[in-house]
Amino acid sequence: MIHDRYQLAFKLYPYARSADQDADAPVRHPVVVLGGGPVGIATALDLGLQGIPVVVLDDHEGIGQGSRAICFAKRSLEIAHRYGCGQAMLDKGIIWNLGKVFHDDRKVFEFNLLPEEGHRFPAFINLQQPYFERFLVERVRQAQAEGAPIEIRGRNRVDQVEVSDGGALLTVATPEGPYTIEADWLIGADGASSPLRGMMGLDFDGRVFEDSFLIADIRMVNDDFPTERWFWFEPHFKSGASTLLHRQPDGIWRVDFQIGWDVDRKTELQEENVRARLDAMLGDVEYEIVWTSIYTFQCRRMKKFRHNRVIFAGDAAHQVSPFGARGANSGMQDVDNLGWKLGAVIRGEAPETLLDSYDTERVHGADENILNSTRSTDFITPKSKVSHTFRNAVLDLAETNAFARPLVNSGRLSVPCTYDGSTLNTPDALEGGPARTRPGSPCPDAPVSDGFLLDGLGHGFKLLAVNTEVPQGALPVVSVSTESDPEGALAQRYLGDATTAVYLIRPDQHVAARWSSYDAQAVSEALSRAMGKV
Numbered sequence: 129m130i131h132d133r134y135q136l137a138f139k140l141y142p143y144a145r146s147a148d149q150d151a152d153a154p155v156r157h158p159v160v161v162l163g164g165g166p167v168g169i170a171t172a173l174d175l176g177l178q179g180i181p182v183v184v185l186d187d188h189e190g191i192g193q194g195s196r197a198i199c200f201a202k203r204s205l206e207i208a209h210r211y212g213c214g215q216a217m218l219d220k221g222i223i224w225n226l227g228k229v230f231h232d233d234r235k236v237f238e239f240n241l242l243p244e245e246g247h248r249f250p251a252f253i254n255l256q257q258p259y260f261e262r263f264l265v266e267r268v269r270q271a272q273a274e275g276a277p278i279e280i281r282g283r284n285r286v287d288q289v290e291v292s293d294g295g296a297l298l299t300v301a302t303p304e305g306p307y308t309i310e311a312d313w314l315i316g317a318d319g320a321s322s323p324l325r326g327m328m329g330l331d332f333d334g335r336v337f338e339d340s341f342l343i344a345d346i347r348m349v350n351d352d353f354p355t356e357r358w359f360w361f362e363p364h365f366k367s368g369a370s371t372l373l374h375r376q377p378d379g380i381w382r383v384d385f386q387i388g389w390d391v392d393r394k395t396e397l398q399e400e401n402v403r404a405r406l407d408a409m410l411g412d413v414e415y416e417i418v419w420t421s422i423y424t425f426q427c428r429r430m431k432k433f434r435h436n437r438v439i440f441a442g443d444a445a446h447q448v449s450p451f452g453a454r455g456a457n458s459g460m461q462d463v464d465n466l467g468w469k470l471g472a473v474i475r476g477e478a479p480e481t482l483l484d485s486y487d488t489e490r491v492h493g494a495d496e497n498i499l500n501s502t503r504s505t506d507f508i509t510p511k512s513k514v515s516h517t518f519r520n521a522v523l524d525l526a527e528t529n530a531f532a533r534p535l536v537n538s539g540r541l542s543v544p545c546t547y548d549g550s551t552l553n554t555p556d557a558l559e560g561g562p563a564r565t566r567p568g569s570p571c572p573d574a575p576v577s578d579g580f581l582l583d584g585l586g587h588g589f590k591l592l593a594v595n596t597e598v599p600q601g602a603l604p605v606v607s608v609s610t611e612s613d614p615e616g617a618l619a620q621r622y623l624g625d626a627t628t629a630v631y632l633i634r635p636d637q638h639v640a641a642r643w644s645s646y647d648a649q650a651v652s653e654a655l656s657r658a659m660g661k662v
């Protein structure tokens with residue numbers, strides 16, 4: 129029997145009997161993904177679009193209710209765009225770049241997350257997680273129709289895993305009884321409480337935060353709040369020790385109230401108690417409560433994300449607080465990193481050890497997210513009288529003194545990390561090159577003659593030639609000229625003080641190497657290193 133753990137927002141992959149259930153012996157698949165959330169489906173899309181057969185197993189038949197993650201960062205949209213569904217997300221989402229911070233009844237300061245032009249995507253969109261997931265699944269359906277070997281099996285719950293050097297044997301429960309399948313590679317994208325992690329006896333290291341937040345998603349018409357992120361420390365309306373406000377599509381607003389550790393959840397979630405907080409905040413405004421929930425959080429990660437042929441991604445591997453929106457967004461960066469590496473290993477183009485770099489690079493990313501998340505949580509919820517006094521002094525100072533503003537931390541919002549020190553990087557050889565595009569960096573977008581740079585980079589290794597000639601050879605070349613960008617964004621992001629540049633770009637659009645001119649031997653060595661062959 130398979131019980132629902134939650135209600136569905138969209139039923140997208142109803143149970144259907146698979147031929148594997150009637151096979152005499154367990155059928156073997158190159159990749160099995162556990163979990164049909166954003167990370168699992170994006171992994172399937174990434175691999176399926178490379179032509180690698182993937183089976184996704186999920187114990188539900190679609191996407192769970194509740195808006196949950198609502199802030200999707202520029203990098204997630206760029207990744208989704210490469211998969212073919214970023215524009216649909218952008219069209220539905222609420223675009224925002226600006227954040228405002230308040231203390232009591234005063235505005236302390238505001239910040240712009242994307243203070244420069246020349247990017248296809250904004251710093252953030254707000255979009256309910258069910259929509260984000262639905263766009264991914266709809267793209268899977270389209271890709272399947274075009275021949276991508278992706279299968280999503282709803283109401284398939286993995287109850288047992290036997291891991292071996294060559295992969296894993298899975299026992300899968302279905303409404304028609306259990307069956308077994310084998311996987312060369314098993315991806316654990318089964319969420320924060322990952323049953324796979326439990327079955328393998330693996331655990332987390334990290335910190336539990338003793339505080340609770342009440343989420344209320346409400347439908348209201350209120351143009352007094354613009355499309356910005358508003359964060360109040362100790363708000364004058366006293367609905368919580370802090371309060372966060374975001375606008376979502378469909379006239380919905382997300383309010384997070386910090387309500388303390390020692391709370392009775394049932395009482396707090398009673399409608400009259402939720403309304404009391406909202407009324408104090410909103411005054412004489414009509415609204416309808418759409419969804420409420422209480423969350424606590426932890427900042428933690430698994431020691432290792434790769435366990436031979438089993439690889440963990442997203443919340444199954446690492447968790448942070450919601451502040452900074454680093455949860456779902458870092459999961460998308462995991463997929464971006466894993467997809468091309470696993471594809472190259474399965475095709476026999478790279479050694480299996482390339483996947484160790486997934487571990488080191490994404491552990492590095494998780495540590496950066498955990499550090500940021502921990503710092504913002506400590507600032508939002510000071511743990512002693514002294515730190516509370518210090519925190520409020522910083523807020524007071526920041527109101528009139530710009531130097532204090534970087535110390536205010538209501539959540540540092542998600543940006544992709546730079547893989548400094550990665551063994552896949554070749555030492556920087558572009559004299560005068562900008563720091564933001566040093567080896568290991570995610571490529572910033574830029575305007576080019578026919579649109580945006582990242583569209584041209586697409587998937588697969590590329591050579592990016594800026595103001596110079598590179599012969600077509602083993603790698604596709606993307607040639608751009610700063611003449612086509614009178615505003616100078618391309619030059620600023622990719623040349624700095626140099627006049628010409630050649631970049632080796634990885635399939636996840638991170639810089640692997642850069643030089644001032646083309647040198648076939650140097651490119652060939654850098655490519656080998658980026659494929660984990662050196």
Ligand SMILES: O=C(O)CCc1cccc(O)c1
Nearest residue numbers: 196197198450451452453539
């Ligand atoms: O603005 C932020 O820092 C994140 C907002 C957010 C993200 C996910 C859930 C949630 O309740 C708030």
